[in-house]
Amino acid sequence: MTLRTLHPARQGAITLLMVALASCVAPQEKPAPAPRPAPPPPAALPAAAPQQDWRDIPLTPGDWTWRGTAGQSSIAQYGVAGQAAVFAVRCDLASRNIVFSRGGLAATQVAAMNFTTSYGSFAFTGSNGGGQPPAIVAQASARDPHMDQIAFSRGRFLVDVAGQPQLVLPSWPEVARVIEDCRS
Numbered sequence: 362m363t364l365r366t367l368h369p370a371r372q373g374a375i376t377l378l379m380v381a382l383a384s385c386v387a388p389q390e391k392p393a394p395a396p397r398p399a400p401p402p403p404a405a406l407p408a409a410a411p412q413q414d415w416r417d418i419p420l421t422p423g424d425w426t427w428r429g430t431a432g433q434s435s436i437a438q439y440g441v442a443g444q445a446a447v448f449a450v451r452c453d454l455a456s457r458n459i460v461f462s463r464g465g466l467a468a469t470q471v472a473a474m475n476f477t478t479s480y481g482s483f484a485f486t487g488s489n490g491g492g493q494p495p496a497i498v499a500q501a502s503a504r505d506p507h508m509d510q511i512a513f514s515r516g517r518f519l520v521d522v523a524g525q526p527q528l529v530l531p532s533w534p535e536v537a538r539v540i541e542d543c544r545s
Contacts, residue, residue: 415477415519421447421528425535435542437535439528445494448520448528450511450536452543457503459543461485461520462496468524474499475521476507478514483507487522497522503543512537 422441429435434454438446451460461474467489474487474497485507490498501507511518512532520528 415527415529416479416517418519418527418529420517420531423447425531425533427535427538429539429542435539437539439530448530449496450539452503452539453500454543457543458500459503459505459508459540460498460500461487462490462498463520463522463525463528464494465497465522465525466495467497467522472497472522472524475519476511477519477521478510479516479518480510480514483510497525503540508540512540 421439423439424442425437425439427435427437429452434452436449436451439448440446445464448463449461451462452458453460463474467487470488472487473484475482475484485499485501487497487499490496514532517529517531520530
């Protein structure tokens with residue numbers, strides 16, 4: 362067996378090629394840059410006040426009382442015993458109208474007295490009624506379908522006049538009694 366000898370030029374080229382290949386190394390990978398710190402969260406804004414459902418507002422302090430006699434005018438008043446009533450429902454028997462009055466003074470000559478019941482919302486035109494203590498007064502026919510909505514609202518109804526505190530009143534039988542007395 363004979364070994365072939367390589368030509369020295371060829372042998373040098375191969376050696377040079379091997380040296381060149383041996384000197385080739387993979388480029389060193391640069392370490393990944395450290396992640397930037399996250400920007401601080403923006404300052405929290407105060408939460409907007411949630412819109413409170415009128416059915417969740419606490420009842421206005423007080424109780425209903427009824428006065429009257431059958432066939433004559435009757436009135437249901439709401440308030441704290443020993444203090445002026447904050448709301449009243451009265452039958453004007455001569456006109457067969459229900460008269461609503463709430464304590465306070467309206468800022469304008471004519472003011473809407475807004476009612477919210479479990480059936481929906483509606484309003485009657487009201488105005489300052491005078492008297493001591495002052496009251497805002499509105500009226501409607503005893504046969505107006507809204508009277509039933511007030512009388513039979515589930516547990517409560519709301520009375521609202523611009524510029525006055527809202528009244529959340531319980532739906533007690535005294536209110537229905539005044540309405541029925543006025544329809545008879």
